[in-house]
Amino acid sequence: MNIFEQHESEVRGYCRSFPAVFASAKGAWMTDNKGRRYLDFFSGAGVLNYGHNPDKIKQALLAYLVRDGITHTLDMYSEAKEAFIQRFHDVILQPRGLSYKFQFPGPTGTNAVEAALKLARKATGREQVVGFTNAFHGMTLGALAVTGNGFKRAGAGVSLNHATSMPFDGYMGTDTDTLDYFESMIIDGGSGMELPAAVILETVQAEGGVNVASVEWIRRLREITARHGIVLIVDDIQVGCGRTGHFFSFEEAGIVPDMVTLSKSLSGYGLPLALVLIKPELDQWAPGEHNGTFRGHCPAFVTGTAALSFWTNTLLQDAVGQKSALAFDRLHQMLKRQGVEAPVRGRGLIQGVEFAEPGLATRISQACFERGLIIETAGIDDQVLKLLPSLTIKEGELLHGLDTIETSLQAVLRQDMRKAA
Ligand SMILES: *Cc1c(COP(=O)(O)O)cnc(C)c1O
DSSP states (O other), rough: OOHHHHHTTTTTOOHHOOOOEEEEBBTTTTEEEOOOOOEEEHHHHHHTOOOOOOOHHHHHHHHHTTOOOOOOOOTTTTHHHHHHHHHIIIIGGGGOOOOOEEEOOOSHHHHHHHHHHHHHHHHHTOOOOEEEEEEOOSSSHHHHHTOOOOOOOOOOOOOOEEEEEEEHHHTOOOTTOOHHHHHHHHHHSSOOOOOOOOOESSETHHHHHEEEOOHHHHHHHHHHHHHTTTTEEEETTTEEEETTTTTTGGGGGGGSSEEEEEETOOOOOSOOOOOOEEGGGOOOTTTTTOOOTTOOOOHHHHHHHHHHHGSSSHHHHHHHHHHHHHHHHHHHHHHHTTTOOOEEEETEEHHHHOOTTTHHHHHHHHHHHHHHHOEEEEEETTTTEOOOTTTOOOHHHHOOOOOOOOHHHHHHHHHHHHHHO
């Protein structure tokens, strides 16, 4: 029994799928304490969009630490925060014609979601919020109430209130526009549903199985929510910061949400940092009404500011488009070659392959790990193999990882054939 199994709580999760003791990492590669290297197609669940320890960001952090730049300020003003807000405004918001106030909640994604939901309730004076089937928004009670996963919900130990679940795009099959149902529930005085304060949306449900909302569906949801004065929150914690190609995942649909939550890759370095972007008229907080000890950690502001250099031109965005097409292509080819029918979904560099056979995606993920590739599963039954490589991964590395997936898939299918024989 290792020290983790001996002393760490049973709650530990990812280490069970990837039981190595990691020591260092660079770019798309992680190295364990035995010197074994793993190609990373997981990227810390979308925290490491720019890869592990990217040099330019690391240099900015080191320089800041060496000059004794201030580390902790609660939410007092700091040069580091000033530079981040200015840069984010100049590089991200202004060129997109977006106008938002910045709220830095506690440093995790779930805290950003809690803040957004609280503020939507306060601003509208209404209680109910709407989440979607198979959504994932975090583990604290407010965020959990709009999360689909029954196992995680049950972990709350109390009833999760003031939230309603609506069918996500495609949930009722391809012939049904689930927004017809949502709109009826809102318009019809007999529906039994109160007018919600907010709707919270992931444009691509990353944890929930790489379910992709179509741009038409996203646009229509924006229209419906706008018409009824419902706050539209886009939770871009996992698929923002360039994961789908554009900086924000909703840009392709051309909509403007009322609030946006960001976290995972926002600091660009794996340092915890979260942000709620709020339309100015909704910024109805009283001073200190939502607080937290680690609201905007200065080293994370420094790395987050440096990371925005990736967004001063379209090089990264274009590269994501190319690598995305390459990966989709290779996935389709390998499934065909191996004689497996499985839908491939995604947008940009988040891609999922859904396997009908129970347990198959998990076994492929395990076979990949044995061959030096870290790749996760998603979906309520872990039925989706989920590709989440860094956006900066080299084409050769991407192809190497895709080859490993094919070899692993083939090995798992062969095992099954042997068992059947
Ligand atoms: C990870 C995630 C969260 C929660 O973030 P934490 O930092 O784990 O609290 C919320 N929403 C989405 C879409 C996420 O992927």
